[in-house]
Amino acid sequence: MLMDCTQKLRELFGRSLPLFSALGDPIRQQLIMLMMDGTQRSVAELAAETELARPTISHHLKILKTAHIITSRKVGTKIYYYPQMGAYFGPIKELVDTVGKLEKMKGIKH
Numbered sequence: 282m283l284m285d286c287t288q289k290l291r292e293l294f295g296r297s298l299p300l301f302s303a304l305g306d307p308i309r310q311q312l313i314m315l316m317m318d319g320t321q322r323s324v325a326e327l328a329a330e331t332e333l334a335r336p337t338i339s340h341h342l343k344i345l346k347t348a349h350i351i352t353s354r355k356v357g358t359k360i361y362y363y364p365q366m367g368a369y370f371g372p373i374k375e376l377v378d379t380v381g382k383l384e385k386m387k388g389i390k391h
Contacts, residue, residue, distance in 0.1 A: 286383045293376040300373070303348035308333065309341050313350065313364060321354065321361035 303309055315330055316322055322330075327338050342362055345351045352365045 286379055286386065289379050290376070290383065293372055293379060296372045297376055299348035300350060303344050303350055306341070306344075308337070309345055312338065312341055312345065316351065316362065316364050319363075321363040323359045323361055325359075327362075 304313070311331065312327060315327060324335050324338050324342065327333070327342075328335050331338070342351065342353075346353065346362070350364060351362050353360050353362050355361075
């Protein structure tokens with residue numbers, strides 16, 4: 282049972298790694314927070330709300346999009362970005378639950 286939990290943890294950490302890596306950067310955290318109000322934003326709009334240059338924002342949006350944390354929608358010549366973090370909630374919740382089970386099995390108390 283302990284071996285199963287350890288193997289499950291490895292798998293869950295692997296599936297969650299893109300999220301952890303992408304959100305580990307303060308600039309990307311800032312961009313996500315700006316988009317969490319439900320308003321889709323273009324690079325120009327994000328640049329107007331921050332002190333970041335457009336190429337910097339584009340770089341960070343690419344990382345967030347590759348990690349499937351945000352998605353985009355093209356309207357005419359503009360691209361609008363917005364969060365789609367729901368896909369990662371399941372593996373992260375399962376990761377936390379598995380750590381809890383492992384702690385219980387090992388008798389770890391807080």
